[in-house]
Amino acid sequence: MKELISLYDNVLIYYPNVFFPVLFFLGIILIIFVIKGIVFLSKGTVLVIREIKRELKNRVKQRKKQVKIKQKERISFIQVIEDIFKKNKAPFLRNAKITFFRICTTSIFITSKIEKIIKKIKKEILIEK
Amino acid sequence: MKKINIIFIIYYFVFLPKAFAETNYAFPWPGILPDNKIYKLKVLRNKIVEKIIVGPAKKVEFDLLMADKTIYASKLLMEKGKVDLSKETVLKGENYYSMLVQDYNMALLSHEQIPSWLDQKITLAAIKHQEVFKQLEDKVTGENKKTFQIVSKFSKINYDFIVGLRNPKK
Numbered sequence: 001m002k003e004l005i006s007l008y009d010n011v012l013i014y015y016p017n018v019f020f021p022v023l024f025f026l027g028i029i030l031i032i033f034v035i036k037g038i039v040f041l042s043k044g045t046v047l048v049i050r051e052i053k054r055e056l057k058n059r060v061k062q063r064k065k066q067v068k069i070k071q072k073e074r075i076s077f078i079q080v081i082e083d084i085f086k087k088n089k090a091p092f093l094r095n096a097k098i099t100f101f102r103i104c105t106t107s108i109f110i111t112s113k114i115e116k117i118i119k120k121i122k123k124e125i126l127i128e129k
Numbered sequence: 130m131k132k133i134n135i136i137f138i139i140y141y142f143v144f145l146p147k148a149f150a151e152t153n154y155a156f157p158w159p160g161i162l163p164d165n166k167i168y169k170l171k172v173l174r175n176k177i178v179e180k181i182i183v184g185p186a187k188k189v190e191f192d193l194l195m196a197d198k199t200i201y202a203s204k205l206l207m208e209k210g211k212v213d214l215s216k217e218t219v220l221k222g223e224n225y226y227s228m229l230v231q232d233y234n235m236a237l238l239s240h241e242q243i244p245s246w247l248d249q250k251i252t253l254a255a256i257k258h259q260e261v262f263k264q265l266e267d268k269v270t271g272e273n274k275k276t277f278q279i280v281s282k283f284s285k286i287n288y289d290f291i292v293g294l295r296n297p298k299k
Binding site: 006012013 | 177178182183187190194
């Protein structure tokens with residue numbers, strides 16, 4: 001390191017007319033490289049940003065599709081239930097009517113039977129008296 | 130190190146006033162002189178270099194190089210007949226030597242070792258500068274001599290300071 005510094009100082013002191021032009025050209029080369037690097041990076045970043053935007057759009061589309069599918073599924077499920085209900089509504093009501101009538105008739109039959117039994121018992125009690 | 134300094138000090142105080150032979154020290158070529166239109170660009174370049182040098186010892190080396198170049202440029206300007214510009218340049222040259230002294234001090238404070246060849250060069254340079262100031266003083270007349278006399282005094286003060294830094298009193 002010391003030797004490098006010594007060399008640098010010697011060139012600077014004894015050959016300044018060589019040092020400065022070399023430094024100038026190196027500076028120009030460095031500036032050219034920096035500009036090229038900036039241009040390259042800017043192009044790269046533009047491409048990356050485009051890709052990111054495209055991917056985001058695709059994901060949003062896919063998400064929307066999924067949401068629609070789910071909505072359709074929900075709708076179809078509700079429709080299925082409604083269909084089932086419609087289909088089974090009439091037989092269900094019919095069966096309910098039939099069971100109701102049967103309950104009524106059995107209760108009437110039972111009450112009539114009970115009344116007959118009570119009449120019989122009353123008659124037997126009167127006869128004993 | 131101390132022996133070398135003593136030898137040089139003796140040379141400086143004993144032999145220099147009577148010296149007829151010039152010091153064996155070669156100035157570096159200054160390049161573009163201050164009378165050139167694009168000299169300011171060169172000054173700007175040197176200021177940038179001064180700011181971005183890393184090593185403290187290298188800063189000292191740079192200041193010495195700039196002092197030598199500027200003082201030699203002042204001599205060349207005098208030969209061209211540009212006295213005012215020569216006076217201005219010689220002051221700037223000695224200013225570089227003053228900056229050298231400061232950077233020398235900073236280098237010692239940061240425990241940086243100054244190479245012995247650089248120490249010798251700093252001493253020889255001071256002597257050579259004194260010779261050049263004397264030559265330039267002899268070439269001018271009247272009030273123009275004052276600048277070179279002042280610069281010569283500053284040069285001696287700076288050199289004494291460096292000797293003091295090298296041999297600190299405990």
